[in-house]
Amino acid sequence: MLRVAVVGSGPSGVYSAQTLVQQDPAVLVDVLDRLPCPYGLVRYGVAPDHEKIKSLQNNLRTVLEHERVRFLGSVQVGTGGVPAARLRELYHAVVYCVGAATDRHLGIPGEDLPGSFSATEFVSWYSAHPDAVADGFVLGARSAVVIGVGNVAVDVTRILARGAAELSPTDMPQAALTALTASRVNAIHMVGRRGPSQARFTTKELRELGGLPDAEVGVDPDELALDPAYVDPSALPAVQRRNVEVLRGWATEPSKGLPRRIRLRFFLRPVELLADGGRVGAVRFERTLPDGRGGVTGTGRYEDIEAQLVLRSVGYRGVPLEGLPFDPATGTVPHLAGRVLRGGVVAPGEYVAGWIKRGPTGVIGTNRPCAKETVLSLLEDAAVLVGKDVPDDPLxxxxxxxxxxxEWSGWRAIERAEAELGASLGRGVVKLPDWESLLAAARGTVS
Known part of the structure; x- marks a missing residue:
């Protein structure tokens, strides 16, 4: 029987396991994850108020409960854990689905001032990732700047603008709910260096900002008009054209006098975070204009936007995994149709899928064809791979x-503990936010 280890239990890992058991009636798959909980970014990246997307966990659960699939959480692979070379000895094949674990940086002065965070740090905090910033977020700021105009930027903007009544029914950890309930943020600026026709958010996410009960959205029509495609959107792809239509509607809406205001800004490039009393106090932007080639050029004109909180959302980047080759230029593992390449030569038995294979692109569903390509490569190699001696049970x-x-029983114990915590707080399921409580629940040692 072919024994395969899949490293990572997010969508790309689970889709890899699913394709394996569907395509080969004899394969046995162990899905390993560094965390004690499965589902990757579906659990720790999808915003807590996006219940429909989070329900994808039910589909992933079906795969992980398959009789020939085994979940093994809290297993570190690489530095400080099981070496990649050891995994190759224990399994006929290993598929690495480890995602893109770090953020891109702006590379500007003041980026590391207190009060400046990556959007991923903020998402990890309100999603109860056990590696989240230890001190959490004290939201005493009046004005926040979100740098970036993708879906993650929209998510963090929306969460900042929501009230307690909207967030309490979610699985958000109690400490984050308490902090957001006490938040003084009343002005949120979401800023992009290019124009509205080049923004990366989807129309559905964008429209949600206009439906918040306690916040209104403002857009400057003169700023939007700097984008030639905004003036005439007819040639744009459907998503960008719909985005422009939404923005056009907001640009003409009168103020509703709501307690929070979201302002979408375009053609502003961050050049420096300015300090005030040792913390971030404002962001300096340079006005940009389209360069006619899809990019922008600076104008030498600057604008400072007040901000005691800055969330940087400018993309993700893969990081090297000890024992695997890595291309620092792309932040990915070199591969040929999912087969890992070492020095340009296929490494037998090693494969990649997901963001570590193709870079941080696409949506959750993009991982399905990506995983299928990798698994089909693996199964083409199976006749050779199965000839290697491996233990009867790597576990x-x-x-x-x-x-x-x-194991899966430990994860189910975590689920029960989170349901019990929520009931004790008069809420639904509430996530356990730290390693100690997760592992205590999994091991059955909760006091």
């Missing part, structure tokens, strides 16, 4: 080496 070997995985 026995891992345990003998001191690895104590959280």
């Amino acid at each position: 026995v070997a891992l345990r003998a080496e001191g690895v104590e995985p959280v």
Whole structure:
């Protein structure tokens, strides 16, 4: 029987496992994850108020409960954990689905001032990721700037603008809910260096900003008109054209006098974060204009926007995994149709899928064809791979080496603990926010 390890239990990892068991009636798959909880960014990246998208967990659950799939959480692969070389000894094949684990930087002065965070840090905090910033967020700021105009930027803007009544029914951890309920932020600026026709958000996400009960959206029509495609959107792809239509509507809406205001800004490039009393106090932007080639050029004119909180949302980047080749230019593992390349040569038994394969592009569903391509490559190699001697059960070997995985029963115990926590707080399910409480729940040692 072909034994395969899939490293990562997010969508690309689960879709890889699903394709394996569908295509090969004899394959056995172990899905390993560094965290004790499955689902990757579906659990820790999708905003808590997006219940429909989060319900994708039910589909992923079906795969992880398959009789020939086994979830092994709390298993570190690489530095400080199971070496990649050891995994190759324990399994006929290993598929790495480790995502893009870090953020891109702006590379400007003041980026590291207190009060400046990556949007991912903010998302991890309100999603209860156990690696989230230890001190959390004290939202005493009056004005926040979100740098970026993709869906993550829209998510963090929306969460900042929501009230307690809207957030309480979600699975947001209690500390984050308390902080957001007490938030003093009443002005949120979402800023992009290019124009509205080049923004990366989807229309559905954009429209949600206009439906918030306690916030209104403002757009400057003169700023929008700097984009030639805004003036005449007829040649734009459908999504961008719909985005422009939404923005056009907001540009003509009168103020509603709501307590919070979201302002969408375009053609502004951040050049410096300015300090005030040792913390960020404003962001300096340079006005840009279209260069006629899809980019922008600076004008030498500057504008400062007050901000005691800055969330930087300018993209993700893959990081090297010890024992695997890595291309720092693309932030990916070199591959040929999912087969890992070492020095330009296929490395037998090693594969990649998801963002570490193709870069941080696409939506959740993009991972399905990506995973299928990789798995079909693996199965083409299966006749050779299965000839390698591996243990009858790699889990026995891992345990003998001191690895104590959280199996599916442990994850179910975490789910029960989160339901009980929510009930005790008069809410629905509430996520456990730290390693200690997650592992205590998984091991059945909750006091």
